[in-house]
Amino acid sequence: MSITLPLASLAETVALGERLGVTASPGDVITLAGGLGAGKTTLTKAIGRGLGVPAECYITSPTFSLLHEYPGRLPLYHMDLYRLAGEEEIEELGFEDYLYGEGLCVIEWPERLGGLTPPNRLHIDLYFAGETARRAVLTAHGAGWQAGIGKLLDT
Numbered sequence: 001m002s003i004t005l006p007l008a009s010l011a012e013t014v015a016l017g018e019r020l021g022v023t024a025s026p027g028d029v030i031t032l033a034g035g036l037g038a039g040k041t042t043l044t045k046a047i048g049r050g051l052g053v054p055a056e057c058y059i060t061s062p063t064f065s066l067l068h069e070y071p072g073r074l075p076l077y078h079m080d081l082y083r084l085a086g087e088e089e090i091e092e093l094g095f096e097d098y099l100y101g102e103g104l105c106v107i108e109w110p111e112r113l114g115g116l117t118p119p120n121r122l123h124i125d126l127y128f129a130g131e132t133a134r135r136a137v138l139t140a141h142g143a144g145w146q147a148g149i150g151k152l153l154d155t
């Protein structure tokens, strides 16, 4: 099941992210795909605000460490896998503890996970639709998200 949301401005992207953060449950996984500058990190920051990550915890892309953890109502695990060498590195770094942890896991460049991609997740594709406009396509993977994706948009 997929839902397309036009994001006409940065503010609309931020509002979507905050809603995702407010409604997140322990163990949720959100994967974010889209080219450089599509808004994956911007959306992650807003998810963090919705989760209650304090403003002084400045959310940046974890380019070199691949993973940053922030405190909130639930812990936020933010992965940017752009520089991941291969699936075996996921296992070496112990990332499966985060993929199946108690926090909310938000993953940029999830394609790098290959066969280790969690089966239950909300996947979001971000597309350019203008200088400050984007389009988000949300796809529910797994029964939980299939039931929850509609509710998400009603709130």
Ligand SMILES: Nc1ncnc2c1ncn2[C@@H]1O[C@H](COP(=O)(O)OP(=O)(O)O)[C@@H](O)[C@H]1O
Pocket: 007, 008, 009, 010, 011, 012, 013, 034, 035, 036, 037, 038, 039, 040, 041, 042, 043, 108, 131, 132, 133, 134
């Ligand atoms: N509607 C929008 N949604 C998200 N980002 C936007 C939007 N309009 C403009 N931008 C800008 O696009 C850039 C997105 O960068 P970033 O979030 O780092 O992308 P990515 O992580 O996908 O490479 C930011 O500078 C952001 O301010």
Ligand SMILES: [Mg+2]
Pocket: 040, 041, 061, 080, 108
């Ligand atoms: Mg990014």
